[in-house]
Amino acid sequence: MTELLAPGRPGPAGEATTVIRNPVLPGFHPDPSILRVGDDYYLATSTFEWYPGVRLHHSRDLVHWRPLGGVLTDRRLLDLTGCPDSGGVWAPCLSHVDGEFHLVFTDVDSYTGGFWDTPNFVTTAASIDGPWSDPAPLHARGFDPSLFHDHDGRSWLLSNACDWRPGRSWAGGIIAQEYDRRQRVLVGEPVTLFDGTAAGFTEGPHLYRRGDWYYLVTAEGGTGWEHQVTVARSRSLTGPYVADPAGPMLTSTHRPDLPLQKAGHGSLVAAPDDEWYLAHLTARPLGRRGACVLGRETALQRVDWTVHGWPRVEGGIPHERVPGPRLPARPWREAPQTDDFDDDRLGPAWSTLRRPPSPDWLSLTTRPGHLRLAGGQSPSSRHRASLVARRIDHPRATFSAVVDFTPRSYQHLAGVVAYYNTRNWYYAHLTYQDGIGVVADVLTCRRGRLRRLNRPVPVHGPVELHAALDGPALRFAQGTPRSVPTWWPDVFDATILSDEHATEIVDGVPEVWGFTGAFFGLWVQDLTGGDAYADFDRTTYRAAR
Numbered sequence: 001m002t003e004l005l006a007p008g009r010p011g012p013a014g015e016a017t018t019v020i021r022n023p024v025l026p027g028f029h030p031d032p033s034i035l036r037v038g039d040d041y042y043l044a045t046s047t048f049e050w051y052p053g054v055r056l057h058h059s060r061d062l063v064h065w066r067p068l069g070g071v072l073t074d075r076r077l078l079d080l081t082g083c084p085d086s087g088g089v090w091a092p093c094l095s096h097v098d099g100e101f102h103l104v105f106t107d108v109d110s111y112t113g114g115f116w117d118t119p120n121f122v123t124t125a126a127s128i129d130g131p132w133s134d135p136a137p138l139h140a141r142g143f144d145p146s147l148f149h150d151h152d153g154r155s156w157l158l159s160n161a162c163d164w165r166p167g168r169s170w171a172g173g174i175i176a177q178e179y180d181r182r183q184r185v186l187v188g189e190p191v192t193l194f195d196g197t198a199a200g201f202t203e204g205p206h207l208y209r210r211g212d213w214y215y216l217v218t219a220e221g222g223t224g225w226e227h228q229v230t231v232a233r234s235r236s237l238t239g240p241y242v243a244d245p246a247g248p249m250l251t252s253t254h255r256p257d258l259p260l261q262k263a264g265h266g267s268l269v270a271a272p273d274d275e276w277y278l279a280h281l282t283a284r285p286l287g288r289r290g291a292c293v294l295g296r297e298t299a300l301q302r303v304d305w306t307v308h309g310w311p312r313v314e315g316g317i318p319h320e321r322v323p324g325p326r327l328p329a330r331p332w333r334e335a336p337q338t339d340d341f342d343d344d345r346l347g348p349a350w351s352t353l354r355r356p357p358s359p360d361w362l363s364l365t366t367r368p369g370h371l372r373l374a375g376g377q378s379p380s381s382r383h384r385a386s387l388v389a390r391r392i393d394h395p396r397a398t399f400s401a402v403v404d405f406t407p408r409s410y411q412h413l414a415g416v417v418a419y420y421n422t423r424n425w426y427y428a429h430l431t432y433q434d435g436i437g438v439v440a441d442v443l444t445c446r447r448g449r450l451r452r453l454n455r456p457v458p459v460h461g462p463v464e465l466h467a468a469l470d471g472p473a474l475r476f477a478q479g480t481p482r483s484v485p486t487w488w489p490d491v492f493d494a495t496i497l498s499d500e501h502a503t504e505i506v507d508g509v510p511e512v513w514g515f516t517g518a519f520f521g522l523w524v525q526d527l528t529g530g531d532a533y534a535d536f537d538r539t540t541y542r543a544a545r
Contacts, residue, residue: 295517375526
C-alpha cells in the first residue's frame, strides 16, 4: 500500500514521496540481505528446511515488493534431506559484481550438543532469475556468510566463528578471508575482525565502504528480545574495528511497548542521492512480548549519517512507518487470493518441506486444475514429507482447500495443516475409520506429543476444509465445496506455532531451535508406503479483519 506524506519531503518533479509500512515482508522472512542493482532492489531471506532455498523479493521503490520465488530450487543446488527443524539455509547474502549475482549461504546440518556443522557455499548467476551455478564449497568455520567486494577488485568472505569448547561462548567473533571470484575459492587464512560488544552472540556480519571508512554491521544479543544491530568501523579492512560509542544502531530490547520487537540482524543499502536504508528482521508478538506466531519478519528503517560519520536510525528503535526514498511509486499487481492450480508449476507463495517439487510426488498436470500430492511419510519424517505450504502473513487469516481423497486405511491421511515444525502442528484431515468409512477429524502435535480430537465427521466425495487464525486462537471446519462450513467447536492454542514455543533448550543447550514462523499447508500421508494420493483445488488464503 502506498500512502502519500503530507506535506512530505520535497522530491524531483513528478516523483512521489511515499511511506514505507513495516514489516515490508510480513510473515516468515528473517535475516534480510538487501541489494540494489541499478533501479532494482532485492531482498534475500532465510528459508531453513523449506524449498525453494533463499526466498527473493523485488522492488523499485522500497515500498512495494513482489515475490520472485527462490534461488535454490532443486537438489543440485541444495539437499535438505534429513535436515533438522530450523536447520538448513541460514542467513544468505546477495551481492553483485562483474555483472554477476553472487549468493552465499549456510546449509546447517546440525546445531545440537554444543557442536555446529555449518558448511557455507557460493552460487552465481548472470540474472536474478538464474540459472544459478553449482554451489562451490567455502568453509564451515561458522555461519551467516557474506561477501564484500572492495574498490581494489578484491573480495572477502565474512562469517562468524563457532566455538564448541565447553565453558566458552559459541560466538567466536567475526572472521574474514579473501575470496578469489574467478576460481571460486578462498585464499590465505581467516582473520578475526571483531570480537563483538558486551551484548554478545555476535553474528550476521555485513561489510560496507563509505569514504575512507569500512563499516561492519553485525547482529548481537541473540535473535530474541535482546536482539540488536551493532555498527563498528575501521580505516583498514582487516581492522581493528571500533563500535559506535552511541551503542546499537537499532534495538527494541529496552522498549517492550513497541509493536516491532526482536529488531536486529540488519544490512544496508544506498538509494540514489545517498539515501540509506537498513533492512532488518523483526517480530510482532501477541501482546506484550507474547508469542510470535508469524515468526521473524523483514522491516526497513531510514538511516541518517552523523557529522562524525556514523549511520543512525532515529531513536535507535524500529518504526512502523518510515519515509521512503525520492522515487516514483512502483506498485505491483496484487497476488490472487485463490489458487486454482491452473498453471504447470507452483506459484511463488508456495514452499515445500525438505524436498523440492518433483514428479515423483507432486503433479499439476495429471489432473488439470488440481494439485496432486502422492502420500508421503509421517508428520515426524525429515525425509519424504508431502507438504506444500504458504507462510501465514497476518495475525488474523483464513485458509481453505477442496480435498478430493479416497482413503482406504487409517494409515491414509490428507488435509489442511497449520504447521510450525515436525513437533508442533494442527491437522484437519480426512482418513478412514473402521465401522464408519471416510471421516474428517483433527490431529494435534505439541512438542512431539500426538493427540486426536476424536470428533470424527462422516464425509462423502470432495470436502472443503477450513482453518481460521485469530491471534492466539485457531479453529477448523469442514463441509461440501462452496457450502457453509460446519466448525468444530474446539478452539486450539495457536501459540504453539510460535518461535518461542518451538524452541527447546535443555541445560542451556538447544535441542530444537524455533526460527521459521507458521504456515498453512496441504499435507498427505500414506503410511503403508503405497500409492495413495490426494487432489487439491481452489485453495484460498485471506487476511481477516
